[in-house]
Amino acid sequence: MSTRTEQISQRQRTELQWNYDVASIASRTDISFDEIFRTLAALLLSACPLPESACVRIVVNNNEYKTPNFMETLWQQASYIRVRGVRVGRVEVNHFSEITEAALLKEEKSLIGTVAKIVAGVVIRMREREQFRVLLDSSPVGIYIVRDGKFLYVNPEFQRFMGYTADELIGKNSLDLVYHEDRAQVRRNTVNALKGQLFAPYECRVVSKDGQIRWIVEKTTSIIYEDKRAVLGYYMDIDARKKLEWDVAKYKELDDLKRTLLSTVSHELRTPLSNIKGYASLLLDHQYKLDDSDWLDFVRGIDKDTDRLTVFVNDLLNLSRLEAGLLSVNRKLRSINRLAKEVIGEARIRAPHHLITLEITGTLPRVRMDVRRIRQVLDNLIDNACKYSADGTKVKISVSRKDSDILIGVSDQGIGIAEEDLERIFDPMYRIKHENSEKIPGIGLGLSVCKGLIDSHSGRIWMESKVGKGSTCWFTLPLDVRNIMG
Numbered sequence: 421m422s423t424r425t426e427q428i429s430q431r432q433r434t435e436l437q438w439n440y441d442v443a444s445i446a447s448r449t450d451i452s453f454d455e456i457f458r459t460l461a462a463l464l465l466s467a468c469p470l471p472e473s474a475c476v477r478i479v480v481n482n483n484e485y486k487t488p489n490f491m492e493t494l495w496q497q498a499s500y501i502r503v504r505g506v507r508v509g510r511v512e513v514n515h516f517s518e519i520t521e522a523a524l525l526k527e528e529k530s531l532i533g534t535v536a537k538i539v540a541g542v543v544i545r546m547r548e549r550e551q552f553r554v555l556l557d558s559s560p561v562g563i564y565i566v567r568d569g570k571f572l573y574v575n576p577e578f579q580r581f582m583g584y585t586a587d588e589l590i591g592k593n594s595l596d597l598v599y600h601e602d603r604a605q606v607r608r609n610t611v612n613a614l615k616g617q618l619f620a621p622y623e624c625r626v627v628s629k630d631g632q633i634r635w636i637v638e639k640t641t642s643i644i645y646e647d648k649r650a651v652l653g654y655y656m657d658i659d660a661r662k663k664l665e666w667d668v669a670k671y672k673e674l675d676d677l678k679r680t681l682l683s684t685v686s687h688e689l690r691t692p693l694s695n696i697k698g699y700a701s702l703l704l705d706h707q708y709k710l711d712d713s714d715w716l717d718f719v720r721g722i723d724k725d726t727d728r729l730t731v732f733v734n735d736l737l738n739l740s741r742l743e744a745g746l747l748s749v750n751r752k753l754r755s756i757n758r759l760a761k762e763v764i765g766e767a768r769i770r771a772p773h774h775l776i777t778l779e780i781t782g783t784l785p786r787v788r789m790d791v792r793r794i795r796q797v798l799d800n801l802i803d804n805a806c807k808y809s810a811d812g813t814k815v816k817i818s819v820s821r822k823d824s825d826i827l828i829g830v831s832d833q834g835i836g837i838a839e840e841d842l843e844r845i846f847d848p849m850y851r852i853k854h855e856n857s858e859k860i861p862g863i864g865l866g867l868s869v870c871k872g873l874i875d876s877h878s879g880r881i882w883m884e885s886k887v888g889k890g891s892t893c894w895f896t897l898p899l900d901v902r903n904i905m906g
């Protein structure tokens with residue numbers, strides 16, 4: 421190969437490398453636009469035929485990017501930067517002394533033209549980014565970008581809704597803002613979005629800085645952000661809609677309850693009332709003709725039906741107070757042993773045909789409770805145990821300590837409850853239908869009242885049962901931490 425040919429091919433290689441450098445600097449997303457323009461000015465100078473006696477200036481949107489040796493001279497070549505036909509700046513090379521060689525000037529002019537075109541491309545990208553930013557910043561929809569589970573971008577609406585600043589969120593784990601029960605679903609959806617699988621928007625709850633839990637409807641898609649795959653999420657606040665839906669459902673539930681209540685109340689009131697009226701009329705009409713045993717039977721009848729009415733009216737009152745949040749609970753440190761013993765004594769009198777026993781395990785600390793309310797719960801559970809089991813069977817009340825709770829169980833050997841009814845029996849007015857249920861008095865309020873009372877003590881209540889074998893209704897009362905330690 422001749423030296424001339426070698427020289428040409430070397431020049432071509434340098435030119436190619438320069439073009440490549442210029443193009444790749446212009447497309448970089450990890451450095452600022454200012455840095456891109458400054459580097460392009462330096463690259464242009466390095467490629468000029470006489471770089472040691474020249475300097476470069478790029479003017480874009482009235483901003484100047486100059487090589488460090490810049491000074492304005494008389495000997496200048498320049499090219500305008502045009503975006504869609506409109507001048508947005510210029511690229512210029514200033515020479516410290518005049519160049520007369522036309523070939524050099526031509527070569528330089530072509531380099532300036534190339535840089536001007538490249539800068540025009542960068543300006544377009546700048547504008548697009550600006551438009552994108554304006555769109556994101558003014559969007560009424562919350563928008564964020566996440567990569568590797570961490571926030572890369574959050575728009576102002578997202579910051580306002582969540583109550584955090586961008587600085588507090590960028591780099592933080594995005595799932596931390598999702599309500600814990602919804603995290604698994606949101607994680608799954610994000611993974612699907614990254615795989616590029618399309619799916620419908622989904623509803624989930626988020627927790628804002630002030631601890632408020634709110635519903636949003638969200639959609640996530642996979643995007644390329646700053647050269648790497650990321651997840652773009654956008655959502656709308658649907659909290660008000662959700663609350664309205666609940667209100668409607670609650671209203672419907674209350675309406676159904678009212679209807680059932682009215683029909684049950686009339687039945688449950690009428691039966692004992694007409695019994696009492698009947699016994700009282702008999703006593704009045706035949707007061708002198710009745711022997712002692714009839715007389716006792718009638719008075720017992722009045723006594724029993726009055727009790728039935730009292731329980732019924734109390735349940736109704738308590739339920740309405742619980743529903744309205746008006747039931748007062750006055751908790752004081754009291755002995756659960758003593759209460760259980762008192763309750764058992766009275767229950768034995770009420771239900772003489774059942775074998776009611778009490779089993780207390782260990783020495784138990786005192787419990788912070790409203791004795792009147794817990795007595796009501798125990799009475800109710802023992803009455804149920806007796807109501808739903810045959811005479812002569814056992815009813816056992818057990819009291820023990822389980823970790824930081826007192827655990828109380830009321831077991832019977834009665835008809836039992838099917839698995840599917842175990843949750844629902846705590847709903848107001850829910851009664852299980854079976855052949856004898858009509859004959860067993862009750863309106864399905866007792867357990868819902870018990871649940872309300874135990875809830876107000878921050879305890880739990882649940883039923884375990886086997887059909888035909890019997891049931892145990894358990895409830896817990898939390899122990900006062902200071903009391904346990906002491």
Ligand code: ADP
Nearest residue numbers: 804805808845851852862863864865866867891
């Ligand atoms: P009710 O006034 O009907 O007894 P509750 O709210 O106390 O109302 O109980 C709801 C329903 O749960 C009852 O109607 C009954 O079907 C069922 N239930 C409650 N306790 C027992 C039990 N110990 N054994 C069997 N079924 C029970």
